[in-house]
Amino acid sequence: MQAVILEPGPCGDAKARRIVRPSAAMTPGERLEVYRGMYGARLAEALEADFPMLAGLLGEELFAEFASLYICEHPSRSYTLNDLGRNVPALLAKLDGLPSPALSVDLARFELTVSEVFDEEESPRLTTDQLAAVDPESWGVARLRPIRAFRLLELGYPVHLYKQRPSKRARRTWLAVYRRDYAVTWHSLTRPAYGVLSRLAEGEPIGAVLAGIRNRDRVFAWFQEWNQEGFFEAIEVQSTAR
């Protein structure tokens, strides 16, 4: 039965007749088709819910075709539909003939990131008291830990603005996508700020990140802003000596 449901195209009645009883009004094939039709519709609906901007860009017909292909290539292996779309950007990147292919991939990456951030565990926020408690001598080896609901994206299109102003014009874009007060939001970054924040978020010691940066006041201003936005949950000062 599952094989029939997952197969593209309608189910032949001969196959269905072997396992399914007819009803007064429906043949075995028609009865199986109820399940097959609902499967495709349900998963396509789940994809559209997670990728509304991508669906808008592709249009109803093309998105339905893409969803059908995606479900064939990446059938769900999880009890939750939360993970269903995780391979959408990768599949889009492999397809030929899509209109606006690079924009499609960027929209999908952004929307997938928003979904991930939405569901992440809640984290405490780094407080000014915690920062004040760091020994000034230790700042160089201290490492910042971002909240769980935090992602960085480097994109070729300003997709965070697409919903309000759909545009296909390319522009290098760097974003921090995060959750604040249980709502997903994003913060646009400059390229240098993105570089610093990436290294901090990866757990590099603050001293190593600052080394070679001349305009440290600018970095401190960034940090104040990032911390006010709640990007970090902790600062860790640990000896690296073995």
Next chain:
Amino acid sequence: MANRWGYPDLGFGVGLRTVHFPYILNQHPRVDWFEILSENYMDTGGRPLYVLDQVAERYPVVLHGVSMSVGSTDPVNFEYLRKLKSLAQRINARWVSDHLCWTGVAGLNVHDLLPMPYTDESLRHVVERIRVISDFLERPLVLENPSTYLEFHVSTWNEWDFMAEMAGQANCGLLLDVNNVYVSAFNHGWDANAYIDRIPADRVVQIHLAGHTHKGTHILDTHSDHVVDPVWELYRRVYQRMGGIATLLEWDEDVPDFETVHAEALKARRYRSSGEIREAA
């Protein structure tokens, strides 16, 4: 008549749905209880869980899942059960339910409540799995009769006798979905009254009511509309036979405002007050 575990008649509840979050949090409506879809809260640490914690502080909450796949031949998913148990403990769930169905085999999941063949072999299989799952959850599992759109040639049991036998052998509870009885009865030409009359009353912990979509040749269980009169009449029959049982209205598509959904749930009161209770079978 009380069920054998003493699970209470919680009154008239509604399914907790995202579109109603702001209304519920701001207005604190007088609702007897809520049922949540377990999977919507098991893998998130964000707003849904935050809202659920607040709801669970004010109202009794029951967990209702769609992914346990109790009829599958794949191994029992203990990671899923661990998360389910943890969620149930977190919100003090009054009980935990799912469906008599399977959702996939060979590691795949079609995210649907697929019908089981009702045979001696499938009965043994599902009874064993319910025992394992109930042991793990440390509470009796409650299983719902599904809406189905086909029957298998190999089935040798009718659904109601299969469910009764399963509940007895596995010592599990039943969630009697009255709309599903009506839907499946139409789709397969069953006698809905006979179905209701054969379900063991002392195993029924909860009732579901919902609207559906009539396609002419068959009925789909869409939870997209008001409850139809024949389903209300079946509900009256359930009440006459089994007495007051926690009753929940499901509305999942084209969901109207909370007050409309709640008003639909409260209609059940009328069918209780106008129904004369007979001695339970």
